[in-house]
Amino acid sequence: MSGVVRATYEIETALPLEAVAEVMAGEQSSGTFVRVARETSELRARHAATVAAIEELPLSGRPPLPGASGDWRSARRARVSIDFPLRNFGPSLPNLLAAVAGNLFELREVGALRLVDLDLPAAFAEVYPGPGFGVTGTRQLVDRPTGPLIGTIVKPSIGLSAAELAELVAEIGDAGIDFIKDDELQGNPPGLPLSERVPKVMDVLKRVADRTGRMPMYAFNITDDIARLADNHDLVLAAGGTCVMVCVNTIGLAGVQYLRERCRLPIHGHRAMFGAYSRSPQLGIDFVVFQKLARLAGADHIHTNGIRNKFYESDDQVLASIAAVRAPFLGGYPALPVLSSGQSPGLAHATYAAVGTADLLVLAGGGVHGHPGGAAAGVLAMREAWDAALAGESLDDRAARVPELAAALTTFGRY
Amino acid sequence: MSGVVRATYEIETALPLEAVAEVMAGEQSSGTFVRVARETSELRARHAATVAAIEELPLSGRPPLPGASGDWRSARRARVSIDFPLRNFGPSLPNLLAAVAGNLFELREVGALRLVDLDLPAAFAEVYPGPGFGVTGTRQLVDRPTGPLIGTIVKPSIGLSAAELAELVAEIGDAGIDFIKDDELQGNPPGLPLSERVPKVMDVLKRVADRTGRMPMYAFNITDDIARLADNHDLVLAAGGTCVMVCVNTIGLAGVQYLRERCRLPIHGHRAMFGAYSRSPQLGIDFVVFQKLARLAGADHIHTNGIRNKFYESDDQVLASIAAVRAPFLGGYPALPVLSSGQSPGLAHATYAAVGTADLLVLAGGGVHGHPGGAAAGVLAMREAWDAALAGESLDDRAARVPELAAALTTFGRY
Secondary structure, eight states: OOOEEEEEEEEEESSOHHHHHHHHHHHTTTOOSSOOTTOOHHHHHHHOOEEEEEEEEOOOOOOOOTTOOSOGGGOEEEEEEEEEEGGGTOSOHHHHHHHHTTTGGGBTTOSEEEEEEEEOOTHHHHHOOOOSSHHHHHHHHHTOOSSOEEEEEOSSSSOOOHHHHHHHHHHHHHTTOSEEEOOTTOSSOTTSOHHHHHHHHHHHHHHHHHHHSOOOEEEEEOOOOHHHHHHHHHHHHHTTOOEEEEEHHHHHHHHHHHHHHTOOSOEEEEOTTGGGGTSSTTEEEOHHHHHHHHHHHTOSEEEOOOTTOSBSOOHHHHHHHHHHHHSOBTTBOOOEEEEOSSOOGGGHHHHHHHHOOOOOEEEOSHHHHTOTTOHHHHHHHHHHHHHHHHHTOOHHHHHHHOHHHHHHHHHHOOO | OOOEEEEEEEEEESSOHHHHHHHHHHHTTTOOSSOOTTOOHHHHHHHOOEEEEEEEEOOOOOOOOTTOOSOGGGOEEEEEEEEEEGGGTOSOHHHHHHHHTTTGGGBTTOSEEEEEEEEOOTHHHHHOOOOSSHHHHHHHHHTOOSSOEEEEEOSSSSOOOHHHHHHHHHHHHHTTOSEEEOOTTOSSOTTSOHHHHHHHHHHHHHHHHHHHSOOOEEEEEOOOOHHHHHHHHHHHHHTTOOEEEEEHHHHHHHHHHHHHHTOOSOEEEEOTTGGGGTSSTTEEEOHHHHHHHHHHHTOSEEEOOOTTOSBSOOHHHHHHHHHHHHSOBTTBOOOEEEEOSSOOGGGHHHHHHHHOOOOOEEEOSHHHHTOTTOHHHHHHHHHHHHHHHHHTOOHHHHHHHOHHHHHHHHHHOOO
């Protein structure tokens, strides 16, 4: 099996750059800390990872991570690309990770190491089909061929009774929402298990469809032990549901891939826990890599956050994440960016101006449910704001005609 | 369902500590950034997470992670414990993670946030049986009732032919090794798939057993897509193998739990990729939490590294990790600490003096295969060094009687 995987890292080290890059390549392929018997030149030629490029970067100015060797006053920072022979692991997502991530983060030769990009050969596409629905398939299921998909998250995130949830879903469904999702905290809890939640919600949604002619997509959070994922999915499918949601990091990329093999619905990929290995600029795995792996595993929708969100990311970071999800990968793997967190109608114009596309799923949780006129007014305000943005009408002009939008701007602010 | 999960974090923030702790509890239970309809006091009383303790700590002196709010000159650091109602997620490992980890790392209210401990109610023990073999079961399988289990890793890690691997296994098997493992980089690659590797290695090991009366345990690295884990395990079991190995982080904790439900052999848990979310002291998840979750999922053996290892951790950190794996969890869940990385005979006395137990699996890779007399001499040197340590005999005295040990000390050093 020929072909290579190219992994790109940003590192900072007080040791000679070239030597450290060689240690990285050796540690993750045929090497160990001493030369051993049977490590022939032929074996090394076939299996050793090789340093493809080293590009020096300005220093970060941050102190090194613990345990870094050398005198940090002589630190250098660089972008290092390493080519791994595909034959070392084959097109296997878990074994790929052991090679390109694996022990690297623990190397004392570095004071910072972050996996920032990953290029995979076509052999992966032959094994992993990726998103089954993507942007087009999702639009078809919700019967919204153009414009952003407007969605919301059930709030309060946990604790509603089945009756309260049904009431809420009816209210926002009738208001013309495209998409509703469970909160990532709402899995399969004893108080409102999927076996009760799914039929109850689907009954309501079918009646919404009878009244309005369109059935919103509801992403049921089926995150659970792996052996239950297929049954949870089947429950949603049998009830007429059109989407399942999982927390990519808590069931693991391998868990997403397992679900994908058994899945006949779009997979809504929540990124809970992503920050644990991404927020430090000195360590971990960048969103660019995360979203490629999530798409490879089969996620149709991937959370990117939205601009001005309540979390730590800058708008530039959010926009880069949205662009990453929209960029072709392995010749396709189209996924839908999910803009969420602190989103409200006042952000529509700024978001559209920055991303230049309406192939988005825009979620407002508090920004819908916290509307002074109730959730239905919140949905209407979101739709009107985006409609104005796409039509080139200012927020003020539209708000002057739509009191629900004016009330939203007063409550949640504008930008 | 009553009961609480207590999660403990170390945070650093420039905002008032008490308010930040409340944000953490709210974000991960019933709250959002605005109060919403149906968020009744009764709902909050049943589902809100609560701040159980705040203990101020000295500042880290590190700059904040990106996006932290406030003026860092007024930063404070604290250990914060939060109680989560079990009813919010039930005893479900993936949904537990969404609650206690989830979005917390991305909060702009903090400039550092690390999950450092996790206490689970007994309901988890009713669902997840944990290690099936642990220390005692592993000792029985290798017929080594006392003393450390001495093991090695196949080196070179990848690239050996089936014939070369067989030759190597015979050599170290005849030398009296207790345990052999595939490298974490050796999964199920096209060049030497498990279907070829497992029968070849087991044939050799059975002949070793015929000659020596004992069959070493071989941990086949069955890391793979989840749907193949059970088949890979069955292949090992059918061939008479006694252990399977997985990379806990690349198949995910949920993947380990899936395997455990189908497993009749000890699970050797490698920690590859752990550093991605643990090396920054300001972020991620501590080893204490990782090893509890790995044991909950069913890992029998957990890599802790050994002292003076080639990676970044200090000896104090390694010793704390070994102690954590040995500490009872949920009334039991006994697992075997795996000391590896840069290990050699010269470390036996220092290790034993520091850990005070022989309930260890001590792995030397290069420290066995790089021995000038070959791998068999390397195994003998490891065994003699540990035998001397347990018998209270100095390394020098034993080396004077055992030339293979003397040669190992010359080659790999002594401490």
